[in-house]
Amino acid sequence: MYLRTLLLALGLSLAMPSLAMAGPIEEVVAAYEHGDYATAKRAFQPLADKGDPFMQYLIGVMHKKGQGFPLDYGQAMLWFKKAAEQGQMDAQYQLGEMFLRAEGTTRDYSQAAFWLHKAADQGQADAQFLFGNMNSYGDGMPKDYGQARVWFHKAAAQGQTDALYAIGAMYETGQGVPKDNTQAAEWYRKAAELGDSTGQFALGEMYADGRGVPQDFAQAYKWLSLAAAQASGKDDIATVSRDELAAKMTPDQIAEAQRLTRDWKAK
Secondary structure: OHHHHHHHHHOHHHHOHHHHHHOOHHHHHHHHHOOOHHHHHHHHHHHHHOOOHHHHHHHHHHHHHOOOOOOOHHHHHHHHHHHHOOOOHHHHHHHHHHHHHOOOOOOOHHHHHHHHHHHHHOOOHHHHHHHHHHHHHOOOOOOOHHHHHHHHHHHHOOOOHHHHHHHHHHHHHOOOOOOOHHHHHHHHHHHHHOOOHHHHHHHHHHHHHOOOOOOOHHHHHHHHHHHHHOOOOOOOHHHHHHHHHHOOOOHHHHHHHHHHHHHOOOO
16 A cells, blocks of 8 residues: 555656556556556666665565565665665665664664655654654664654654554553653554554553543443453453453443444554
């Protein structure tokens, strides 16, 4: 969906006639989305070779994910860097994240901060969150909760769920802000309502304990169940917490909680 939105918004079917080799842009996007990476590669690679930064970014993504190419972090970094040096913010984010995660390279906080900051300044929400996180933990820079909060709020304003959760966690722990469980619950709710499992778990725990919200076992069960549904195994912490909570509930309360869970839809 992200690729489709970007490509169609750019109007590449009109701006880049060389895409005609693979058909109209809608067909190229559909091919990529359906796993026909050979068609996408034929369309994107010539434009990347000619220096188009967005195409260079896409070729980097395909190398990183092994789509139409053997999975190759080194090649991914090469193409991301070509695009990043031309100011392509998604490539800057990808490059910074790879330095941060030590993917295809040794971990380098200085390079991670350099590229993430560039992307964050351009409004790339994931980069804003990661750069804020580096400030929060002091990764390659002095720990600075104030700066972390600034960048988290920028990302949160775009609906970046990790940032929404992070702001909630700052209020819950009192890091960089006065401790405030009511504010924590509100920020967790923002993440939870967008389908973020971490926010759902945190909000469920707050309802179970009555921290920042009135104690409500049905709401706690709902949010813990939603978080558990995204977990990889039955022994995950959300499932364990939900089942421990269910042992304290009446059958009627559980039935109501299960109804709330079934009726919930992400915003």
